[in-house]
Every structure is written in structure tokens, then in C-alpha cells.
Amino acid sequence: MVRGFAIGLTVKNPSSRAIISCNKITALGGRNQDKDAENGRPKLHAETSLIPNSTGRMVLPFTPLTISFQDVNYYVDTPAEMREHGYMEGKLQLLHNITGAFQPGVLSALMGVTGAGKTTLLDVLAGRKTGGVIEGDIRIGGYPKIQQTFARISGYCEQTDVHSPQITVGESVAYSAWLRLPPETDSKARDEFVNEVLETIELDEIRDSLVGIPGVNGLSTEQRKRLTIAVELVSNPSIIFMDEPTSGLDARAAAIVMRAVKNVADTGRTVVCTIHQPSIDIFEAFDELMLMRRGGELIYAGPVGHHSCEVIQYFQAIPAIPRIKDNYNPSTWMLEVTSTSMEAQVGADFVQMYSASSMCKDKDMLVKRLSVPVPGTSDLHFRTQFPQKFWEQFKACLWKQCLSYWRTPSYNLVAMEIPYVLAQVVMFMLIAYPMIGYAWTAAKFFWFMYTMSCTLLYFVYLGMMIVSLTPNIQVAFVLTSVCHGLQNLISGFLVPSPLKTVS
Template sequence: MAAIYVVFMILSGLALEFLRYETPENFDVSEKPIKDETYTRMETPKNNISAATEDCVVGFQSTAQEKNFVPVTMALQDLHYFVLDPHNPKESLELLKKINGFAVPGSITALMGSSGAGKTTLMNVIAGPNDLAIRRCTGYCEQMDVRSKAATIREALTFSSFLRQDASISDDKKYDSVNEYIELLSLEDIADQIIRGSSVEQMKCLTIGVELAAQLSIIFLDEPTSGLDARSAKLIMDGVRKVADSGRTIICTIHQLSAEVFYLFDSLLLLKRGGETVFYGDLGRDCYDFVNYFSGSALGEALHNNLAKEGITTPSSDLPEMIFADKRADNSATQMKFVVTRFIQMYWRTPSYNLMRMILAVLLALVIGLVFIDADYASYTGLNSGVRMVYMGALF
């Protein structure tokens, strides 16, 4: 066993020495040709300007991306949420009290409130049901951006697109959706760069893009601007605004936002400590409705008017039911293909990790070999020692 480890270590060392090297962070793995020409010489035409413009024809070509998702309206009516009291298991605590509201496609709904008001709890309750239709049409962008550091941004979006979009969608359309969201989130310049070393702003865009690549109808964002300065937060929310304009329903918790960011939202659900609603409704142009509400409207009357919109309190019976035949979007062969490819790329791009594993394997082989070097395998004790050696070798 030690000889096998040594042989493979030598082969891997030669491969790392002559084929690969420790790559810098955030480097580009694109194979596109790079143009060396930085400047282009331009000359003013010497022909008659009026004659030239008469025959000038300007053509525009527009390509519309096909939507592979169904726009969904989310509505809440008299939502209550209880948990067991940790101090008294026989009693329960009400974290959310009679929450009402709705979010329509093409809009961004903000969940705001003080600490302990129940913003994240409300979003977890909405996004958490085990219903298959809800799981397949909703995406959740967590506050912590956890990604495979050895993959590129394009590979991360492609991985999500192929494993989460329906198997009936062609591969070409899945690749097109990846390119569409890379462009939508302004990630073209870094699409083929390794994720390792990306900025916080870029990681936020990547997290949103991974959910978009799955062609989801509703996207939940948990503190998308946390840890960002005012400029980066504005850039992130501009990207979220573009996502909403594509026909999706966006719901996000947010705090410490600037006026420019606040103007990007369409509606607001404001909670106070204890899970009670303070305000819900459309913000209006430049938040005029929101300001006007707090300047002279009564709380109960305003909430009643905001929730009494036709089609929300009484949904139409003609709305089609979202039904998914399978639990997984694609078959097991496709899942295995992309998962195995992802791990191969990860190991190939992190040679230091592979080298450390080889060194540990050799050291463990030497230790185990020295411990059982004098074992008499013809006796009962020696046989037990041999079994323990095989077990320890397989364990490590």
C-alpha cells in the first residue's frame, strides 16, 4: 500500500510540476482570443455630408429572450406563526401576528423593521413550505455567499441552470439563459474568472445570478446589501431592479439603506418588534404614498385600503395550478455529470490541496506500516492486528 501511495505521489508531483501551477486569485480561464490593438485610426469622410446621409440606412436588431418561468403572485392573509417557548415548553410564542400583504410579478417588495421584528422569520416561513410547487418556483439568496472557490462565475451559473431547470428545456436555451443573466447583472468582464478572490459586491451578484439561472418565478433576498458601502449597495440593487423588470417577483429584507436605494422598491411591509404590521402598501413615485401615509393617514384605514385590491383578497378561479411531475428538475445522469465535472475542476485548480492529501497519505502509510511491522499474521493476535491495519487504512 505504501508503494502505491509513493508511485501515485510521484506521478501527481510530476503532473503538478510540468502541467499546472498554483494559480493567482481571480484569474481568467477564458480561451477567447485577446486583441492587442488598443487604438483604432479613424478618419473623417471626405464625401459630401448631405449626399452621404441621404443614402444612409441604420438598422437595429433586437433579440428577445424566451421566458422559461411562469410569473407568480404571492399573497399573505392573516398569517400567524408560533414557536415553543424555550422557558416553558407547554406554552408557545407568537412571532408573527396577522400578517397581510402581496407581491406581484415585476415588483420589489421590501421587508423592513427593527431588530427582532420578524423580517427574516417571515421570509423563512414564506419560502420554507415543503410543497413541491413552491420549492421548484422559488429561490432563496442567503446573506452568506458560500460558493465553490475553484469554479468560474460562468461555471457556477451553468451548474445551477442544468441541474435546476426542467429537463424538457434544451441545452442551448440553458446556455442562453446563463449568458442572459451574466449580461443582466453586468458580469461579462469577470464571467470567466475564478470565484476565489472576488469582491463582496461580485459575490452578491453571483448569488443572485445562481438563483436566476434556475429560471425561478419568485426570489427571496436576505439582506442583499449587508457588508456593502453605499455605492456597492446601489449597484447591487440596480441589478435586482433589472431582475424584477424581467417579470419576476422579488421579496427582500433590508436595513440601513440610502434614499436612492429606497426609491427602487415598489412596496413595503414594515414590521415592529413582536411581529406586528406597521405599514403595508405601495410606496408610490419617490415614496410619496409612504410619506403621505405617515403624515396624516390613520393606521387601520390605510391598511384596509391597501389590502382591498381586487384579485388579491379574492383570487380568480381561472388561475392555472402549478404542477411538477418530478421532484428533481433533471435526470440522475445529468446531475452526476455536472457534479463529477465540478469536483474534477475543483481538485484540478487547487493543487496545494491535492499535494497535502498525498503527503498525509504517505505519512499515514508509514505510521501504520511501522506500527504493524512485526505482526505475526499466522497467529490469532497477528490476524486481528492485520484486520485492524486494513480498517485503519480504509478509514484514513
């Protein structure tokens, strides 16, 4: 029944295939698409209603939203190791008075050395910190941030890409859309939006490829990164956070991922990324930069500029800071000249210098302006906690799990136990049933056959359960013997009819 349900849903959506078809790629290339005039890639639009574009395709609406935050502090309990080394404060402060804003259509970067707090700030803004104490004012579109509603209009791409290996790229994105798009989105609009997302992230040509196991088969690391972005983008968020989307990638793969990230920002969404020592091209793909030093303090928050001119100009204006060499990576130079050793060498406090700069004052004015709701707008509100009701969630999860198990060889080998057990039962029935002397009626015959089938399957699955729960085969043998012994003691015996006595 379960497999029949999966097959039925797959027939309803015939795009589910395990490998890519060259013919299908050719067919897909002929579809009408709404593409960017510059790069030929499809574009998603921010609209206030479902309006068909010039090619007749439908685009799901989303509301562009700003996220502004003022004087954000974050404290955690002091680790025991630090107490042993003489740090006696009860709380450890990881973020110090961070103020800033991220706006729609602007690709923003959070940078800093290891331990600067860039991922911590990203998690605090995204609402992923469940421990510690958060202070400060965080607003979405000018209204105070409420995590339950904010989670519905935001996405978060983790540094580690976690996907089901036996699901295709297209199915992974479709599964996310099924669970996370609002119920008023019909299946046709949802499928169209899934196609647009795949094209925007440039995954449409491998949509029928299995995700596979990292480092073994399936997608490359770069393709997995882009799939992570697509799975979040298909929820139609207004704000997307990305934790080091280019980590672990070579220069070519990182450039492909950043092109996809840039495509997302070009749709009018607010995109924020943490980044660590990017190449020149990747660094200059960002529009805004927030630079943090070790300890969670802000030392720059402003535009990157053409060829990083704004960043270079700001830090080169500080006395005794060495000038950047020709063709040198601006991000590497920036991290070098803002290091703790350089700060001690030039005798400057970069945090104080930024606080006293005109850039900081302009940023404060921007944050105050964005902290006030735009007239005519309203706060976020959703009638339910989750986009889909329980039954739709159940169907989506069952569809995905059935496909995963159906394509898992180890599971299919286990499923082969069923016909093997049935063959055993038939042989047993033909030999034992007449010898026992049971009544030759169809109802009793098949009822006894059903009982024996369940009994043998129970023993098979009991053995599998014991193997999965025990650390080694020796312990499994011991536990199996105990279970079988107890079951034999209480199972009773089959008594032939001539030996039965009437009391």
C-alpha cells in the same frame, strides 16, 4: 479517468477558464443582444413558449406568479432563557396576523428594526422554516401553496454568500443551470440563458474570474452578492426572495447590487427583499413596502411612492409625529417615528391605526382577489421531485468537483504522491524481486508490482486520514504507531525460495 471526464466536459463547453481574457471581453461585446432601450442592459422576458426575439436569441419561458398570504401567524417553543425570566407561555408568537401580497414586476421590501420578524416572515413564505407552527393561508397564483412544487419555481438568496472558491463565475452559474433547469431545455438554450443572466446581473465581464476565498482573493463582496442572485435567477424562478442583499456593503457597492435586483424585477418576476436602514436611493428603488414593528406586527403595507411620498404622507398624518427634515433619509425617519419610545410619546398604537386605515382595507381586498385563481390557469405540477435525473446530477457534481480539485494546489501536491510512490515501487522491484526468487513471468511480475503500489498508496492515504481526524500531531503519531503495529503483525512475511519447505 475522473480528470479525463472533467477535461472532456470542459472541451465540450470551452468557456471554462480560470482568468478573464481581455480579447474575449472585446469579442463578447460584439454579440447581438436584446437590450433595454433605457439602460442598455439585456432583458429577460416572461413568455408562454420559446419564441425567438428580434435578434434571433431564445428566451426561456416562465410564468409570472403572485404570492398572497392572509392572517399568517408563526409560533416557536419558548426559549429556556425567557422561562427563567418569568415568561410562562409554552409557545412564543413571532408573527401576528400578517396579511399582504407580492406581485410580478413589483420590487417589494420588508423592513423593520432588529427583532421585528422580517427575515422570519421571509423564511415562512419561502418554506424555509422546518420547526415551529405556521398558521394562515398562503397562496401562489391563487392556489394553496405546496412546498414541494413551490421550491421548483422560487429562489432564495441568503445573506451569507456561499460559493466554491475554485470555480469561475460563469461555471458557477452554468452549474446551477445544469441542475435546476428542466430536462427539456437543450444545452444550446441553457447556455444562451446563462449568458443572458450574466448580462442581466452585469457579471458578463468577469465570467472567467475565479470566485476565490472571501477576504483573501477573488471576487469582492459586492460581486459575490450579485453572483448569489445570478445563481438563483438562472433556475428561471417566478418568485425570488432576498435576505438583506445590501448588508455589509458600502454605498457604491450597495447601489450596484440594487441595480442588479431592479433588473431582475424588471423581467416580470416577483422579487421580495428584506432590508435594514437603506440609503435614500436604495429605499426609493422599491415599489412596495411592508413595515413591521418589534414583535412581528404589521404597521404599514403599501406603495413607497415617488421620493417616498406615500410613506411620508401616511406617517405624517398621524398627530404629534414630527415632520421629516429636508434631505433626510425617509427610511431612517420612518424607523425613528415608529419606534417604541415614539409610540409611547404620541400615545398611539401603530398596529391598530394601520388595521383601521383605508390602506389596510385596500390591501385586504387585493389579497382576497389574488387568492382566487385566474380563469384558464392551473395549479403547479411537476412529474418529478427534481428537475434532473440522478445521472445528470451525478455528471454535474462530478464536473464541478473535478474542476475544483484540479485548481486546488494542495490537492495537486497530494496527487504528486502517485508518481513518487510508483518510482519507489520500481526501485523496490528491481532490487527485491530477484532476491526473493519469484518466477520471472510478466504476469506475476506486474501483479506483484500492482500489489506493492496499492500497499504504499494505502499507507500514504492512511496517514492523511489520521492527520485529518486527529486534533494535533502528537495524537496523530500515537494513532499511526498503533495502526502500523497492528498491520505489521498480520501482514505476513516474504520468504525467499531456498528457505521454503514442502509439507
